[in-house]
Amino acid sequence: MPPQPAPPRTGLWLVGARGGVATTAAVGCCALQQGLIGSTGLVTELPPLAAAGLRDWGQFVLGGCEIRAGELPQAALDAGLPPALVAACGDELRAIDQRIVPGVVHNSGSAVDQLAAGDAARRFDTPRAAVDAIKHDLDRFRESERLERVIVAVASSTEPPTDATRLPDSWEELEPLLATPHDCPLRASSLYAIAALESGCGFVNFTPSLGASCAAIDQLAIQVGACHAGRDGKTGETLLKTTLAPMFASRNLEVMSWVGHNILGNADGRILSSQENKQSKLGCKDAALDALLGREPGDGPQSLVSIEYVASLGERKTAWNHVHFRGFMGVEMTLQVTWQGHDSALAAPLVLDLARLLDASSxxxxxxxxxxxxxxxxxxxxxxxxxxxxxxxxxLKHYAGRHSAEASDH
Ligand SMILES: NC(=O)c1ccc[n+]([C@@H]2O[C@H](COP(=O)([O-])OP(=O)(O)OC[C@H]3O[C@@H](n4cnc5c(N)ncnc54)[C@H](O)[C@@H]3O)[C@@H](O)[C@H]2O)c1
Incomplete structure (x- = not known):
């Protein structure tokens, strides 16, 4: 029998490749490829999506960029992953390390600037020069690994908010600003987005940074025929809020205040302890509540969200939610929930799911x-x-539903 052609492959390019989320995704992907772990925590392994014709884990090749020196196996141990699993994936993690190139720092804020070490980070005079360098990295990855498609996933440190008032609405107006050293308000996450889309890659923004979440970059995606998804992975407190708030609304219970207090101790927590970076995260966390409770914007309950860095907790994040609400005859009640999660173990499978799903969309x-x-x-x-x-x-409708319809058409 003639040898079967190798199945086509998709590259997953992780930005922030030795950070907690990306490293856990890399170990997870290697472990899935070797059959060392089960599918718990992976949405795409749920029965309706497992039958949706998505690429197998073995068809993914990982690479990426990082602004800090280091080695992936050590980063995996630092992230608190089981040493035996890290050892079993050692060869593949070292191979991924060979495919990690220096990242780009641009307008990233002082907390990120302090992380960026020597040759491990690149800086350019103009945003366009940075975009071109990232495109070059992506082309090399695609060619050297013979990849059919590439998905770029940003899992790098949270940047300070981008000044939206300085952002034009159209790509036609934004594009020329990339050639100027100072007129462009975009930060590195958006330059990664532009480079990915211009290279025909799918783009995922797992962080609260701007990435592709503005009209002008979305327009670019539509023009070049590429797709993107974001913003800020939903792994804990907001997952609870988007699940519980509709419950209060559907029982006509009046939520008067919702307080979320988060304490965490990993590297992300340290970056978020910088005031300007924290603003990006708080903006993302609070966006949903008024809408989910069926209230007009600004007419919802008092809502407080705090994030504090507590070093001793490491990857273990604790989120305490206190919901004060009123029921029949004005009787007051509270719901309190404490969520204790391993941050990266909650986030990493979603990055892998997103790579698989956006690959199908591409x-x-x-x-x-x-x-x-x-x-x-x-x-x-x-x-x-x-x-x-x-x-x-x-x-489910978009991925599982459409696949069944396509299958029955053939
Ligand atoms: N862990 C979760 O549950 C979760 C949930 C939602 C969102 N997120 C977001 O995901 C991101 C990553 O989280 P983490 O816990 O892995 O953080 P982390 O600090 O462990 O990792 C971030 C990595 O990005 C690198 N980096 C920073 N700027 C870069 C740049 N311009 N180019 C390339 N690399 C760069 C850093 O050196 C670091 O290694 C954060 O923005 C976080 O808010 C995490």
Whole structure:
């Protein structure tokens, strides 16, 4: 029998490749490829999506960029992953390390600047020069690994908010600003987005940074025929909020205040302890509540969200939610929930799911923001703010539903 051709492969290019989320995704992907772990925590392994014709884990090749020196196996141990699993994936992790190149720092804020070490980070005079360098990295990855498609996933440190008042609405107006050293307000996450889309890659923004979440970059995606998804992975407190708030609304219970207090101790927590970086995260966390409770914007309950860095906790994040609400005859009640999660173990499988799903969207030729991926994000682009159940139903309809229809057409 003639040898079977090798199955086509997709590259997953992780930005922030030795950070907690990306490293956990890399170990997870290697472990899945070797059959060392089960599918718990992976949305795409749920029965309706497992039958949706998505690429196998073995068809993914990982690479990426990072602004700090280091080695992936050590980063995996630092992230608290089981040493035996890290050792079993050692060869493949070292191979991925060989495919990690210096990242780009641009307008990233002082907290990120302090992380960037020597040759491990690159700086350019203009945003356009940075975009071209990133495109070159992506081309090399695609060619050297013989990849059919590439998905770029930003899992790098949270940047300070981008000044939206300085952002033009159209790509036609934004594009010339890239050639100027100072007129362009974009930060590195958006330069990664532009480079990915101009290179024909799918783009995922797992962080609260701007990435592709503005009209002008979405327009670019539509023009070049590439797709993107974001913003800020929904792994804990907001997952609870988007699940519980519709419950209060559907019982006509009046939520008067919702307080979320988060303490965490990993590297992300340290960056978020910088005031300007924290603003990006708080903006994403609070966006949904008024809409989910069926209230007009600004007419909802008092809402407080705090994030504090507590070094001793490491990857273990604790989120305490206190919901004060009123029921029949004005009787006051409270709901309190404490969520204790391993941050990266909650986030990493979603990055892998998103790579698989956006790969399928790219294969279908989808353009612009893929709103059907809203259930993965705190602040979804291309979709209204809805409860988690509606978002999950939209995901299944888009991926599982369409695949069954396509299969029955043939
Ligand atoms: N862990 C979760 O549950 C979760 C959930 C939602 C969103 N996120 C977001 O995901 C991101 C990553 O989280 P983490 O816990 O892995 O953080 P981390 O600090 O462990 O990792 C971030 C990595 O990005 C690198 N980096 C920073 N700027 C870069 C740049 N311009 N180019 C390339 N690399 C760069 C850093 O050196 C670091 O290694 C954060 O923005 C976080 O807010 C995490």
């Amino acid at each position: 294969a279908r030729g989808e353009r612009g923001a893929v709103g059907a991926l809203a259930c993965f994000f705190k602040n979804p682009v291309g979709a209204p703010l809805e409860g988690h159940a509606e978002q999950f139903a939209a995901l």
